[in-house]
Amino acid sequence: MDTISGKGFSFVKRIYVPRILGKTVGMLAVTAALAPTEPPIWVWVLMLVNGVLWPHVAYRWAMRSHAPYHAEQRNLVIDSLMAGFWAAAMQFNPLPSLTILSMVTMNNVAAGGRPLVQRGALAQASGMLLGMALLGPHLQLHATDLQVYASLPMLTLYPMALGWVSYQLATHLAEHKKRLSDLSRTDSLTGLFNxxxxxxxxxxxxxxxxxxxxxxxxxxxxxxxxxxxxxxxxxxxxxxxxxxxxxxxxxxxxxxxxxxxxxxxxxxxxxxxxxxxxxxxxxxxxxxxxxxxxxxxxxxxxxxxxxxxxxxxxxxxxxxxxxxxxxxxxxxxxxxxxxxxxxxxxxxxxxxxxxxx
CATH class of the missing domain: 3.30.70.270 (Reverse transcriptase/Diguanylate cyclase domain)
Structure with a gap:
């Protein structure tokens, strides 16, 4: 259990900074798409909470959990739920909606493979239904120039951050594999070959x-x-x-x-x-x-x-x-x-x- 917890803490720490970056640049795309729809004030408050406070709440929540790895996967499902909600709130505006949904799905692929992708897709669909229930079913297929430019940081910066995390993970795994290889061929008492x-x-x-x-x-x-x-x-x-x-x-x-x-x-x-x-x-x-x-x-x-x-x-x-x-x-x-x-x-x-x- 201690080993699992240790791996979980490392997993939570690796996701913390990319989540901050993703939520920050995601707010730009959401703001540009929401503004023309004139949503109620609580939607703006929810956006600030989700974009500014949630990354830190998710981090603390997972770090204090007895099973941080599973807690962080729960947080990723919540991210998927909110991505679906924002897609509905933006009236399914193609570029910002697909940008946010695809980036969240990319997270799920990297963090949990097919099981997490499936749970995330269900959460996204639930978020869309929730958004349509609260704000009404609307469809806006035209993206303005401002909305295009506001989506660019999400399309460029976030994949770079995720790639950097993947590179660090690959490096860590290579070092871990080398240590295991050394242990498998070395006598623990003398340090010589076994x-x-x-x-x-x-x-x-x-x-x-x-x-x-x-x-x-x-x-x-x-x-x-x-x-x-x-x-x-x-x-x-x-x-x-x-x-x-x-x-x-x-x-x-x-x-x-x-x-x-x-x-x-x-x-x-x-x-x-x-x-x-x-x-x-x-x-x-x-x-x-x-x-x-x-x-x-x-x-x-x-x-x-x-x-x-x-x-x-x-x-x-x-x-x-x-x-x-x-x-x-x-x-x-x-x-x-x-x-x-x-x-x-x-x-x-x-x-x-x-x-x-």
Whole structure:
């Protein structure tokens, strides 16, 4: 409900200024068309109320509502009702009547699509019947030069205002879509790519290397004894360690390197266009920086990393096999005492590729 209300407030705010402009320039067309008919004084008072006060009343009314979006749609239906009334009051003078009715309908199309257009058309018809009941059924098919000129601001300024609102909405939606896209591919704790998105990028990189005989290296990084850190100091400290490592990764890597959180305390990196030696140096630097971690509140806490590397080669059947190769190197680093970088060492036997047990 809070989310719906938030969207409703934004919707009300976007319509506020265009309604003020539309009512202001609309009064010019209505005044020019009403004057020759000599309507009763209450019609002039109603025009001032509808043109000057109503935009502010509608805004406050919708903003104070528990459902501002629906309240604003109600306001748009009232706008349609009044447009129909003014068309009848102007004795259906073609240019000003069609101008006001079409602009209100344009509002309904932009704000609510077909359902609001249908409700608005019914409201317009009701307004016309109300106007004819109060002022009599009259028809004036001739528009004077003054009435033509008085309708021009409505025909030019209001569509520009509505177009500007539509542009702002499109920009806002594009930004919102980008934020959603970022959230869908990013790990919320570390800000790195999440498991699914990183593996998708690994598959793409594998295909590129396979097709172009390119170079790339995959690294799997594991925080040594992370479960003990969580059990000893708590998950808050554990999360702090994970964020620290992600920060070190971002600072240590190139813009083209792709770092992600593989899961739990395990991280992953793709080094495109990189030799195994350069990737090994980068991971050694990361390991040393992690080892220098210092928490003033927990001076005894130390971090070490075990890292496995695997360089791409054409004998891999798919990206999963490439990743398994890096995982074997990571396991070997742990088996050899942890706190080290290990590089996968494939062994070629004839035309077949195998790894030493």
């Amino acid at each position: 498991h699914g998105y990183w593996k998708d990028r690994l598959r793409r990189k594998f295909l590129i290397c396979q097709q172009r005989d390119g170079m790339a290296v995959v690294a799997l990084i594991d925080i040594d004894h992370f479960k003990t850190i969580n059990d000893t100091y708590g998950h808050v400290i554990g999360d702090r360690v994970l964020r620290h490592l992600s920060t070190e990764l971002k600072q240590s890597l190139r813009e083209t390197d792709l770092a992600g959180r593989y899961g739990g305390d395990e991280f992953c990196v793709i080094f495109p266009k990189t030799t195994q030696e350069h990737a090994c140096l980068a991971m050694e630097r990361l390991r040393e920086r992690a080892a220098s971690y210092h928490d003033p509140e927990l001076p005894e806490l130390r971090i070490s990393l075990s890292i496995g590397l695997s360089a791409f080669h054409g004998d891999f059947a798919d990206s999963e096999q490439w990743l398994e190769d890096a995982d074997r190197a990571l396991y070997n680093a742990k088996r050899q005492g942890r706190d080290r970088v290990d590089v996968a060492k494939p062994v070629f036997t004839g035309l077949r590729l195998a790894w030493p047990e």
